[in-house]
Amino acid sequence: MRNNMLITTSTGLEGYKIVSQLGLVRGITVRSRSIIGNLAGGFMTIFGGRSSIYTELCENAREEALQLMIQHATELGANAIITMRYDANEVMNGLTEVLAYGTAVVVEKIH
Numbered sequence: 001m002r003n004n005m006l007i008t009t010s011t012g013l014e015g016y017k018i019v020s021q022l023g024l025v026r027g028i029t030v031r032s033r034s035i036i037g038n039l040a041g042g043f044m045t046i047f048g049g050r051s052s053i054y055t056e057l058c059e060n061a062r063e064e065a066l067q068l069m070i071q072h073a074t075e076l077g078a079n080a081i082i083t084m085r086y087d088a089n090e091v092m093n094g095l096t097e098v099l100a101y102g103t104a105v106v107v108e109k110i111h
Contacts, residue, residue, distance in 0.1 A: 005070050006080035006107065013080060016107040022076045026101040027068025031061040032094050062086060065100035078104035
């Protein structure tokens, strides 16, 4: 869905000028791991090291939140998102909210 949407964590895009600011956009998802996934993830933490089960869960949640934010910006008519950030909070034990947010803008390439 990223199509031609430009996204940056900066306040501007090199080579582009902001012609219109459309406001805050966000994408939010709430995810949990299945009981089997939690057991496997818990078992992996006993031995230490990288937890691929939880890494995959976090990556999928961030990607979903990002795509929802892009969809929101597209609906507003934006072709770029600046000051993009992620945030995550535990809603309850085993249930995590992931938020992607930024400012939707319309940019034009500088000649």
